[in-house]
Amino acid sequence: DAGVIQSPRHEVTEMGQEVTLRCKPISGHNSLFWYRQTMMRGLELLIYFNNNVPIDDSGMPEDRFSAKMPNASFSTLKIQPSEPRDSAVYFCASSFLVGTGELFFGEGSRLTVL
């Protein structure tokens, strides 16, 4: 299996621009998670989906952030408009069963907002 696939691996953009991060979970996994990692705040859960349905988005910082999962094999995290404080590594992870705790992480998307 190819594992969790994220794109782009690196993104540099200017403040105010829209950013879209993409994720393809492992086939057969029912749960998908978006995390953000910074030196200051560590690994933070933004949102997770179970069977393509958003279950908990309480970690989404504000209305500038949105996430979708239109089907079992694809999810997006969008930031519009982006701000310098959004600079971080964004990880997507998937799990075969929600609640097992065994998350498989993608390689991450490193976002820099200038």
Next chain:
Amino acid sequence: QKEVEQNSGPLSVPEGAIASLNCTYSDRGSQSFFWYRQYSGKSPELIMSIYSNGDKEDGRFTAQLNKASQYVSLLIRDSQPSDSATYLCAALLGNDMRFGAGTRLTVKP
């Protein structure tokens, strides 16, 4: 108070020594606990899970859980330079996985 607390380190041990990593959690409803390892510039990977009080051993790794004290630890025996990484403690509450800030471990040859 963060839900999962770890000493950020850095923790440095000589090769062959025992590395001891500690973690506390605030929500007594947490049922399951995990240790993830993250090499610099890479993504986290699961190395241990523990669900009940006591010790769980897997090769050179031993996870310990004390629910009364809300305390989780990871021991790495015969530490190797390849163990140098950041170790993330995580607690599962319902379907919500919360991570600590991580402890950076360096094993010196």
